Amino acid sequence: MRKPLILLASAAMLAKLVSPALAYDRYAERPPVVVSPDLSAPWVLQLGRNPGEVMPRQQRRQQRAQVQVRPAAPREAPRAAQRQKVRPDGVQTAALRAPEKRSVKPQINPIYLPQTVAYDGAEKAGTIIIDTTENFLYLVGTDGQARRYGVGTGKPGFEWSGTHKVTSKREWPEWRPPAEMIARERAKGRVLPAMMTGGPENPLGARALYLGSTLYRIHGTNQPWTIGGAVSSGCIRMRNEDVMDLYERVAVGTTVIVR
Template sequence: MSKFRIAMALVMSIFLSVSVILPAAAARWYNPDTNTFEERAVAQQRNRGGSPIKKQIVDYQTSYKPGTIVIETSERRLYLVLEGGKAMKYGIGVGRDGFRWSGTHRISRKAEWPGWTPPPAMRKRVPDLPAYMPGGPENPLGARALYIGSTLYRVHGTSEPWSIGQAVSSGCIRLTNDDVMDLYDRVQVGAQIVVKH
């Protein structure tokens, strides 16, 4: 009987150690700006006020006409071409390895607080995703979405500002909710969108 109790105590000790260590590890996030791992809660608190990459008007010489969206995936920036050789530059989150893409399309639709239907391939990868999620603050598409042609991809908001500047999505381009609302008001349906690697 005492061997059984010792064995059970050992099993419980291992179980408790794992249950304490795993959540702590899951709560850590690699910050490429500081080249260190940090607590996700710390990163979220630090970035609660908005994007870690502030939008700004910059010089931008291009042959694209004003109103065009140019996404520089490798730079993790979105440029909205303005008049006079300028652009509004936003920080973005992009597709992780294996989910990046490029091409030229048009904005086919705009939506405020859009609902989300995860595509079948995503539901296969992540089986616990709901078949549909109504729009709202907890929805992964955030406050606004700009639909890209007939693709499955969107430029959309996020409630996770720490993800801006990161390669974390399944191909969509994400901005903070504040930035996507600003972009949404500036862009028309039919605007050209150019996604570059």
Template sequence: MMKQLVLAAALFGIFSTAAIADDRYATRPPVVLSPDLTAPWINQLGGGRVRPVVYQRPVVRQPQRGIFQRRVLRQAPQAAPQTVSAINPGIPSIRRPIEPQYLPQMVDYDTTEKPGTIVIDTNNRFLYLVMQGGKARRYGVGVGKPGFEWAGAHKVTRKTEWPDWTPPSEMVRREAAKGHYLPARMDGGAENPLGARAMYLGSTLYRIHGTNAPWSIGSAVSSGCIRLRNEDVVDLYDRVNVGTRVIVM
């Protein structure tokens, strides 16, 4: 009886091993996917044309330095030379560097006038501030144009920083006849023809003042006033006081 049981167990083991071995080569059941995963595959098998997904590298655009620089450096078209706008009637718009002799400098100056006196040589376009020891501080100036020259002695009666400008009615009419239309009044500032400072002479309309047209220094273009570059009139302004004697010759 025992032998029969042992033999039966052995036969069962042999058949079980063979079954397992055969199972390796049996047809596998289809893999079942969830509806969310199978949907794309079913759509592709539905007869429609499958469009492959194509991945492209991102395009890195380099800045167009040449074009950018040309746009920045490009200048506005240059207009033909013409007169300056109404606030500077009669002054050429062609800008030129100031000549060296019109820059401020200390010079020998032989005069009987007291130190602190201002002497203006309109013919040579120089203003002298008389100093001690036969010296003077010399500045280049712009002076009255032909027909507007004058000479005389006055005192500085008032000093103003960044003065307003109210052109005289006679000047307004005169310039309007030439096609230059002056403002009734102009606040002080960089565009004001009187520039950064003004020193008023006696009870006249004449002034020693700055300018918004520094290239006009050395020329006879004003209506009688004496003009300096802004940096020069500031320097002179700080050196003189109300009551300073001014001689124009």
């Protein structure tokens, strides 16, 4: 009987030692959660007020009116406009310099494009006539017509005339400048190669018709914008597409008359 009494006494003593606040804390009511009645008001406006305090509507309106709205930053100017800007002193910096324009090679006059024209000369069909004054090459046809091409001819001091035969034809010919030309260009400060293989950069272009035993040729060019002028060292130059067309129309042995 003594043991139950001891246990009851111990339980009573423990109950007195425990604080009522700690014993019932988990069941105590929590402080109310305060939510701003005006949810659109900036949260900064709620700082510094006591929980549960409701700001009057008129005061809320006044505080919202005092909030400064920062203006949006101006949009960056387009890069094209930035490149066109100039410093106040008038100097255009490299960073702002406008892009350079690409150089465009000039086109030839349309009159020098291939076309069929009337021809009343006495030469028989298949003959090539070269007019070095007007810079035209005529391939005589039938029925009083001829196919006319624009050409580049000898510059002043390199003009010539005569009659020859086409002795050979070559596609994408190699170029071997004569010794006189090499010496002449060296005096101008330009060094010519002893030989250049055929290709788009070769001055003889895509095709060549060799005239007799001379050094002259009817050939293409890598400078088509020179057609129609007196520009060569005596050769007759044509656009590559034109000399390719002529190449297919004539044969070795064709008569060439240069006037």
